[in-house]
Amino acid sequence: MGLFDFVKEAGAKVLDAVANPATAGTQIKQHIEKEIGVSDVDVQFIDGTVKVTGNAQTQADKEKLILAAGNIKGVQNVEDAVTVAKPDSESKMYTVKKGDTLSKIAKEVYGKAGDYNKIFEANKPMLKDPDHIYPGQVLRIP
Numbered sequence: 001m002g003l004f005d006f007v008k009e010a011g012a013k014v015l016d017a018v019a020n021p022a023t024a025g026t027q028i029k030q031h032i033e034k035e036i037g038v039s040d041v042d043v044q045f046i047d048g049t050v051k052v053t054g055n056a057q058t059q060a061d062k063e064k065l066i067l068a069a070g071n072i073k074g075v076q077n078v079e080d081a082v083t084v085a086k087p088d089s090e091s092k093m094y095t096v097k098k099g100d101t102l103s104k105i106a107k108e109v110y111g112k113a114g115d116y117n118k119i120f121e122a123n124k125p126m127l128k129d130p131d132h133i134y135p136g137q138v139l140r141i142p
Contacts, residue, residue, distance in 0.1 A: 004078045004093065006070035008048055010136025021045060028069050035068045035126055036061060041082060043069065048076035059088040060122070063140050067093075068126060071137055091122065092141040102130045109141055118142060 024045035032052075033039050038061050041054030050069045056062040062082050070078040094105060102116035110118070120130040122142045127133070 002080045004066055004070055004080065004138075006075055006077065006138055007095070007136030008074060008076040010134060011071045011073040011075065021047075024074075025050075028072065028075075031072065032065050032068045036064045038065045041065065045075075048074065049079060050075050050077070051079040051081065053081040054083075055085065056082050057085050059084050059086070059090060060140075063091055063093075064123075064126065067123070067138055067140060071126065094139045094141050096133050096135055096137045096139065098135045100133065100135070102133065105139070105141070 025043045028045060028050055029041065029043040032041065032043065038054075038056055040056070041052055044051045050072075052065065052069055056065060062080070062084050065082065066078050066080055069075065092109075094109070096105075102119050103113040106116040106119055107113040109115075116130060119139060119141060120127055122140045127139075133139070
């Protein structure tokens with residue numbers, strides 16, 4: 001189990017979570033199902049923290065569902081209690097800063113700007129276009 005930090009003011013405007021905390025867990029779960037396709041999870045939202053429990057097939061699915069839940073405006077933390085059927089090594093997490101591009105991040109992480117596609121592919125389907133990232137967004141770095 002882990003606790004992941006996110007920028008509360010950044011992220012997708014998916015929820016009425018702050019306005020209606022009673023339905024936020026359901027809204028976040030629906031968002032995870034839509035974005036990642038992982039449905040064997042339970043989601044609770046309390047005071048800016050999302051608690052996710054359940055099962056994921058792969059480590060990548062687990063990390064993507066954590067990011068899908070955390071990269072939502074109004075979410076500050078994700079508490080992870082998800083088990084993985086096929087464990088693998090964990091990816092690094094990277095918080096996008098102002099002026100970052102996937103190429104710039106790839107150069108910093110891998111030494112080659114041209115490796116940006118590794119990051120883009122690792123963050124699909126949450127990223128639809130490699131040119132559309134924003135400060136505060138958290139990305140998987142395989």
